[in-house]
Amino acid sequence: MRPLALFGGTFDPIHIGHLSVAWEASELLDAEVRLLPANVPPHRPSPTATAVQRVEMLRAALRGQSRLTLDTRELERNGPSYTFDTLAELRREVGERPLVLLLGADAFAGLRSWHRWRELFDVAHIGVINRPGIDACMPAEVERAVAARRTDDPGVIRSQPAGKVIELVVTPLEVSATRIRELLAAGRDPRYLLPAGLFDDPMLLAPYRTA
Numbered sequence: 001m002r003p004l005a006l007f008g009g010t011f012d013p014i015h016i017g018h019l020s021v022a023w024e025a026s027e028l029l030d031a032e033v034r035l036l037p038a039n040v041p042p043h044r045p046s047p048t049a050t051a052v053q054r055v056e057m058l059r060a061a062l063r064g065q066s067r068l069t070l071d072t073r074e075l076e077r078n079g080p081s082y083t084f085d086t087l088a089e090l091r092r093e094v095g096e097r098p099l100v101l102l103l104g105a106d107a108f109a110g111l112r113s114w115h116r117w118r119e120l121f122d123v124a125h126i127g128v129i130n131r132p133g134i135d136a137c138m139p140a141e142v143e144r145a146v147a148a149r150r151t152d153d154p155g156v157i158r159s160q161p162a163g164k165v166i167e168l169v170v171t172p173l174e175v176s177a178t179r180i181r182e183l184l185a186a187g188r189d190p191r192y193l194l195p196a197g198l199f200d201d202p203m204l205l206a207p208y209r210t211a
């Protein structure tokens with residue numbers, strides 16, 4: 001069955017790294033990919049842009065294609081955006097359809113601090129995306145939990161609803177939202193690190209520019 005993949009993030013702002021890896025993950029898994037902006041990210045300071053501003057940027061970035069879509073459910077919930085809660089809700093909606101949580105290698109390495117992290121495998125597969133500059137060394141506790149779950153076969157992902165971990169080797173792009181926020185705050189113009197749609201309306205990037 002065609003998997004449904006969720007790519008969660010703060011997207012403060014969305015950049016070409018997000019889009020490119022989500023696109024390639026969709027190709028590698030033959031999956032529908034939804035970008036899932038977090039309302040209150042559980043383990044980091046509050047974003048610079050509001051949830052409404054981040055969604056406006058996502059909509060502008062996704063315009064003109066249909067492979068990547070937007071899922072705003074976490075913005076409709078109060079409190080921290082725990083991924084387990086989101087995936088459990090999605091599981092109830094999709095029945096037996098395979099669900100894949102897409103995570104950059106940095107996010108995956110921090111998995112053991114997540115809310116109910118061991119139970120994530122009951123509701124979804126995890127697709128780990130390589131990211132340059134990230135030490136791929138996994139905490140032993142996480143490696144023990146995932147060792148028997150590893151597969152390199154997208155066919156296995158399609159054949160069962162949840163429970164596997166697959167490494168997705170995509171074109172590495174060393175781009176981060178932190179770097180883009182720094183450039184914008186310094187009055188620079190990182191236009192080729194951002195999707196073109198973000199320049200359609202000058203207000204979209206206003207939260208990051210200093211007066």
Ligand SMILES: Nc1ncnc2c1ncn2[C@@H]1O[C@H](COP(=O)(O)OP(=O)(O)OP(=O)(O)O)[C@@H](O)[C@H]1O
Binds near residue numbers: 008009103178
């Ligand atoms: N260039 C990239 N290559 C691979 N994965 C990425 C890349 N940028 C972000 N990700 C992944 O996208 C997800 C959402 O990331 P997030 O919105 O925090 O972006 P970020 O660029 O890491 O932001 P920040 O610099 O503010 O932490 C995470 O799983 C992260 O690992």
Ligand SMILES: O=C(O)c1ccc[n+]([C@@H]2O[C@H](COP(=O)([O-])O)[C@@H](O)[C@H]2O)c1
Binds near residue numbers: 008009044
């Ligand atoms: O559920 C958790 O405990 C949890 C802890 C840390 C991060 N997450 C999710 O991981 C995704 C990437 O987070 P971030 O901070 O790298 O943008 C995003 O969807 C977060 O909601 C989730």
